[in-house]
Amino acid sequence: MVALSSAPLDVAALVRDVQTKEHGAVVTFLGTTRETSPDDPRPVAALEYEAYDSMAIPEMEKIASEAREQFGPLAIAIVHRTGRVALGEPSVAVVVAAPHRARAFDACRYAIDALKARVAVWKQEVYADGETAWVANTPP
């Protein structure tokens, strides 16, 4: 399951979605809004995301397929927020359920790395003083 969501992420629901009685391991990555920007000394008050839905969704589906091809059978949910995300709130969730933990860790990490590099989502930092700046991802 992949989605863009303007509402807060329901991580427990995502875990329930991917979990089955054949899956012994569930690994969840949450990217949360940090107060400290890598690019700007001003404290960050919020993030504002915009997405190109009709490219972002197919790319997230593609990443999910690649994870299954590369690591073996697994269930994966990838959801990214759009709009304003408050400090400390998750902006992205990647949840992977797999029979064993190595696969779940590897696939989760693969998916978030790929999402950050490839998915058509843009991030604007909103500073405490009301100013804003667009921030691009750098390779990990």
Add this chain to the structure above:
Amino acid sequence: MVALSSAPLDVAALVRDVQTKEHGAVVTFLGTTRETSPDDPRPVAALEYEAYDSMAIPEMEKIASEAREQFGPLAIAIVHRTGRVALGEPSVAVVVAAPHRARAFDACRYAIDALKARVAVWKQEVYADGETAWVANTPP
């Protein structure tokens, strides 16, 4: 925070506990009860855990310290269930919040590997037919 718990794990509460506005990444591992045993053809109906609390808790604390020493500043919660755990329910949760995702992934994986190898917790598989068997961990 480390704990043994006879009650179902409240994963959302653990995430809230470790998350701060300095932490951009939260990685959660959940080990959940599988219907398929690695050792037995019979379907598993539940798991039953017992712990040696006064060794398990200090060892979990030690693993948390090792993760911080090895990977850098981070917040970590490790909670293991005791007693009966139903199919699909988590028996263990490791939640790591860190400034960046590489550290969060590495520390979470380190902690669950160490827990499985070292913490004084024992697992009994309870099969659909009511029979039981103790199951030891094998190296990953």
Add this chain to the structure above:
Amino acid sequence: MATQPISAVSKITIRVLAFARLRELLGFGSRDVELAEGATLDALWKQLASGNGEIEGLRATTRFARNGELVAGETVLRTGDEVALMPPVGGG
């Protein structure tokens, strides 16, 4: 006998989407643009960026998509195309 208009240039209409900083600088997120038939993405870019040094400076980091697929600047556009002007992504 009727004369044919020699310089009749057919026009195409495309939909241009702009994101993030490019959306702010261009002043639109979505707009229909008329181009001469045979125009490339590079030509579209030149037309939109012309005279705005800040937009021009973003060319090297901007990627183009046509109808949901990343494509090169020399791609020739067709009427009805949806073109996206995409700064480096920042998801996560």
Add this chain to the structure above:
Amino acid sequence: MATQPISAVSKITIRVLAFARLRELLGFGSRDVELAEGATLDALWKQLASGNGEIEGLRATTRFARNGELVAGETVLRTGDEVALMPPVGGG
């Protein structure tokens, strides 16, 4: 003049904890055990396992802890010690 009892063997009392399969086979999770002063963990094990082939067979995979620390079988016990007999762990 009173004679000293030459063969008076002092006794110590320890608490033995048994887990998982060992708990089931021994029939207790926690029990106080009396041993001769100077007795080692290996001696305790022999006393508990004696005559039970299944318990004896578990020696190689059993680890001993004394007062919360893993220790070797030759460790000499003292009165008041808490000793744990631990099969291979299975957490997670």
